[in-house]
Amino acid sequence: MKKVRTRFAPSPTGYMHIGNLRTALYEYLIAKHDGGDFILRIEDTDQAREVEGAIDMIYHVLEDTGLHYDEGPNKPGDCGPYVQSQRLPLYKEYADRLVELGGAHYCFCHEEDIQKMREQNSEGQIFKYQDPCHAISIEEARKRIANGETYTIRQTIPSNGITSFEDEVYGHIEVENATLDEGVLLKSDGYPTYNFANIVDDHLMGITHVVRGNEYLSSTPKYNLIYQSFGWDIPSYIHVPPVMKDEQHKLSKRNGDASYQDLIDKGFLKEAILNYIALLGWAPNGEEEIFTLNELIGAFSVDRISKSPAIFDIEKLKWMNGVYLRNMDIETFHEYALPYYQKTITAKVDLLELSKVLQPRVVMLEDICEAVDFIDQAHPFNIDLYTSKKMKTNPENSLEALKWVRTALAKTEHYDDDEALMNLFVHIAQEHVVKNGRIMWPVRVALTYKSFTPGGAVEIAHILGKEETLKRIDQAIEELEKAITA
Ligand code: GLU
Numbered sequence: 001m002k003k004v005r006t007r008f009a010p011s012p013t014g015y016m017h018i019g020n021l022r023t024a025l026y027e028y029l030i031a032k033h034d035g036g037d038f039i040l041r042i043e044d045t046d047q048a049r050e051v052e053g054a055i056d057m058i059y060h061v062l063e064d065t066g067l068h069y070d071e072g073p074n075k076p077g078d079c080g081p082y083v084q085s086q087r088l089p090l091y092k093e094y095a096d097r098l099v100e101l102g103g104a105h106y107c108f109c110h111e112e113d114i115q116k117m118r119e120q121n122s123e124g125q126i127f128k129y130q131d132p133c134h135a136i137s138i139e140e141a142r143k144r145i146a147n148g149e150t151y152t153i154r155q156t157i158p159s160n161g162i163t164s165f166e167d168e169v170y171g172h173i174e175v176e177n178a179t180l181d182e183g184v185l186l187k188s189d190g191y192p193t194y195n196f197a198n199i200v201d202d203h204l205m206g207i208t209h210v211v212r213g214n215e216y217l218s219s220t221p222k223y224n225l226i227y228q229s230f231g232w233d234i235p236s237y238i239h240v241p242p243v244m245k246d247e248q249h250k251l252s253k254r255n256g257d258a259s260y261q262d263l264i265d266k267g268f269l270k271e272a273i274l275n276y277i278a279l280l281g282w283a284p285n286g287e288e289e290i291f292t293l294n295e296l297i298g299a300f301s302v303d304r305i306s307k308s309p310a311i312f313d314i315e316k317l318k319w320m321n322g323v324y325l326r327n328m329d330i331e332t333f334h335e336y337a338l339p340y341y342q343k344t345i346t347a348k349v350d351l352l353e354l355s356k357v358l359q360p361r362v363v364m365l366e367d368i369c370e371a372v373d374f375i376d377q378a379h380p381f382n383i384d385l386y387t388s389k390k391m392k393t394n395p396e397n398s399l400e401a402l403k404w405v406r407t408a409l410a411k412t413e414h415y416d417d418d419e420a421l422m423n424l425f426v427h428i429a430q431e432h433v434v435k436n437g438r439i440m441w442p443v444r445v446a447l448t449y450k451s452f453t454p455g456g457a458v459e460i461a462h463i464l465g466k467e468e469t470l471k472r473i474d475q476a477i478e479e480l481e482k483a484i485t486a
Contacts, residue, residue: 039079061261065274100138109131386398404432
């Protein structure tokens with residue numbers, strides 16, 4: 001059996017959106033699942049649409065996500081160069097050869113005239129250009145070219161019959177040749193069009209599996225006619241469903257939808273992004289959804305790629321990000337969390353201890369800033385927070401509880417860990433015959449004045465330390481007294 005070779009063939013026309021990255025990932029997984037090669041080819045023949053920096057972004061994202069290619073622009077192999085603009089003479093040579101083989105012809109028509117006809121074509125009708133240049137013999141065409149006439153090379157499509165192929169996802173696809181437009185393969189400036197360069201390169205680079213968006217399904221028969229004229233093997237096609245923003249809209253780089261870099265900037269972990277993207281259009285065989293890249297290589301199979309569009313669900317990605325954060329060892333989590341602490345906290349607190357409290361709860365690293373913003377300073381006094389139906393607390397009994405806590409805390413020498421503090425609070429509750437919540441709730445409020453906190457009273461008091469905790473409780477007592485008697 002032939003060695004599997006896949007390629008990611010991006011056009012550098014914008015940033016890498018999630019759909020692009022998914023294509024790259026699937027290509028990578030298909031190759032690596034069978035011990036094959038994954039190739040990067042830059043399709044930059046449409047120079048007018050090229051966006052500065054886009055190529056560097058492609059390199060960066062592939063490197064960052066660990067989708068290492070075996071051959072590519074900066075990874076020499078036997079089929080280089082891997083940038084199409086550096087292969088121009090090749091396309092010209094193959095286009096001329098295709099003319100000789102009857103799969104294409106020289107055309108001297110002006111694109112503007114054809115465009116006008118296309119526009120005049122009544123709506124809903126498929127436009128098929130009846131090219132008068134069909135009638136020109138190769139010899140005559142060559143003479144005209146030698147005389148300096150500008151020309152294009154246009155595909156020659158049989159006027160009847162059907163072209164079909166088997167797609168690994170969408171099954172049997174067939175198209176009537178009469179509906180296929182005789183598109184330009186080589187432009188008058190010598191540049192190939194996407195369609196042609198892509199075919200020549202897939203052949204010369206020995207690509208066995210082509211993965212790409214299903215928007216290419218309907219033109220694939222046209223490409224296959226070219227393969228047939230050359231007598232080349234047709235690769236396996238794996239057309240993948242679109243990634244949608246919602247039921248109606250595709251994610252697209254032109255509309256500025258989620259790019260890989262945006263997600264990284266929002267604080268998503270690259271491992272979570274890659275894992276989530278794998279599931280956009282592919283379903284694992286079983287309940288498990290969390291996969292490392294290596295596990296994906298083992299688990300991935302083309303027959304579980306879906307035909308239906310996949311909706312990009314940011315909430316699911318958040319959930320997955322949380323899973324990845326929780327699965328890290330504490331040292332790694334701490335390293336990730338540190339920059340967020342540095343942005344928010346100046347007080348000297350035990351940050352590793354803080355990481356231990358946060359790790360089980362944080363979904364996004366960005367959330368850390370808001371979660372820890374009470375450490376330098378509690379939020380402003382808010383009497384309403386003392387009322388909790390569930391804990392049976394109100395401002396009056398909270399004041400009472402804070403006073404008990406104040407006295408016990410000041411006396412205690414056991415302030416070293418969560419367990420000691422827990423015992424202290426439980427002891428106070430027992431002494432006054434109230435539920436633990438009657439004590440913990442007011443303490444948590446007094447120390448933070450936040451409705452949501454990353455930990456409970458015990459953890460927060462521990463992180464703030466005895467001195468700061470006492471200070472905040474004193475202040476809370478004072479403010480509560482003032483508010484109640486007012
Ligand atoms: N350059 C094309 C694109 O970026 C590649 C399509 C293909 O993979 O065949 O859409």
